[in-house]
Amino acid sequence: MATPSVGRFAPSPTGPLHFGSLLAALASYLDARARGGQWLVRMEDIDPPREMPGAAATILRQLEQHGLEWDGDVLFQSTRFAAYEAVIDQLLASGQAYCCSCSRQRIQSLGGVYDGHCRHRNMTRQGNGVRLMVPPATTIEFDDLFQGSQQQDLNRDQGDFVIHRRDGLPAYQLAVSVDDAFQGISHVIRGSDLLDSTGRQIFLLNTLGRKVPVYGHIPVALNAGGQKLSKQNLAPSLDTRDPADNLRTALLWLGVAREGDLAGLSVAQMLHWAVSQWDATQVPRHPGTAAPGVYQH
Numbered sequence: 001m002a003t004p005s006v007g008r009f010a011p012s013p014t015g016p017l018h019f020g021s022l023l024a025a026l027a028s029y030l031d032a033r034a035r036g037g038q039w040l041v042r043m044e045d046i047d048p049p050r051e052m053p054g055a056a057a058t059i060l061r062q063l064e065q066h067g068l069e070w071d072g073d074v075l076f077q078s079t080r081f082a083a084y085e086a087v088i089d090q091l092l093a094s095g096q097a098y099c100c101s102c103s104r105q106r107i108q109s110l111g112g113v114y115d116g117h118c119r120h121r122n123m124t125r126q127g128n129g130v131r132l133m134v135p136p137a138t139t140i141e142f143d144d145l146f147q148g149s150q151q152q153d154l155n156r157d158q159g160d161f162v163i164h165r166r167d168g169l170p171a172y173q174l175a176v177s178v179d180d181a182f183q184g185i186s187h188v189i190r191g192s193d194l195l196d197s198t199g200r201q202i203f204l205l206n207t208l209g210r211k212v213p214v215y216g217h218i219p220v221a222l223n224a225g226g227q228k229l230s231k232q233n234l235a236p237s238l239d240t241r242d243p244a245d246n247l248r249t250a251l252l253w254l255g256v257a258r259e260g261d262l263a264g265l266s267v268a269q270m271l272h273w274a275v276s277q278w279d280a281t282q283v284p285r286h287p288g289t290a291a292p293g294v295y296q297h
């Protein structure tokens with residue numbers, strides 16, 4: 001018998017959900033439920049300088065308002081520091097990772113691709129970052145549910161990458177990989193702004209000897225000016241006065257529904273219908289292929 005499917009939505013509490021993050025939540029929810037699987041929510045709250053007080057509670061309330069009910073308890077990454085530290089220690093002890101004192105300016109001067117400068121300097125943790133060694137010719141291949149066959153050359157794109165930051169916080173790539181393994185995630189469905197991170201996460205999971213999930217990256221939503229909707233460019237918070245209208249727009253955008261399919265349905269009815277209709281091949285691959293008129297959020 002196949003192992004049960006587990007999906008997840010993993011927002012950072014840097015602000016309320018916007019339309020783009022609702023799309024990612026909804027796509028991961030539909031994919032998990034259509035497989036008869038569980039859907040988990042993980043709050044990626046390990047970067048306090050970027051977080052907004054109260055945002056985690058707001059996000060959870062917004063999910064509930066849109067009928068997106070998760071299984072079990074929400075996992076807060078801020079409770080997981082000991083687990084990340086244990087993995088970092090293990091990688092340092094096995095010689096697969098090393099401490100690095102290089103400044104951000106130095107990395108920028110290298111064009112963002114690390115040159116292995118600190119590999120053999122044998123520095124201590126104190127005040128330094130930690131990098132995971134990427135052996136020569138490390139190319140990661142995977143089949144994305146929506147974007148098709150992918151190939152990422154880690155040596156060319158990043159080189160040895162950060163798993164613990166110089167400011168003392170675990171790096172995003174490490175925390176995500178450790179927690180996807182910890183929660184038994186089988187399907188990672190998220191926005192294509194994270195497609196570039198996937199090679200590093202697969203490499204980390206392989207290095208740790210953990211199972212690699214299936215990945216699917218939905219195209220990011222654009223605003224009317226053609227910019228990605230994100231907190232950085234001040235995408236408006238989701239207007240939750242009419243969740244059914246938001247869901248209808250999102251289902252059109254994801255290729256699940258067509259105009260007229262959803263007239264008069266409640267949030268619960270729409271989700272129930274959408275789970276039965278979910279088809280990964282209908283999800284647009286590129287932002288430009290979605291019907292015009294649904295970006296106006």
Ligand SMILES: [Zn+2]
Pocket residue numbers: 099100101102116117118
């Ligand atoms: Zn260095």
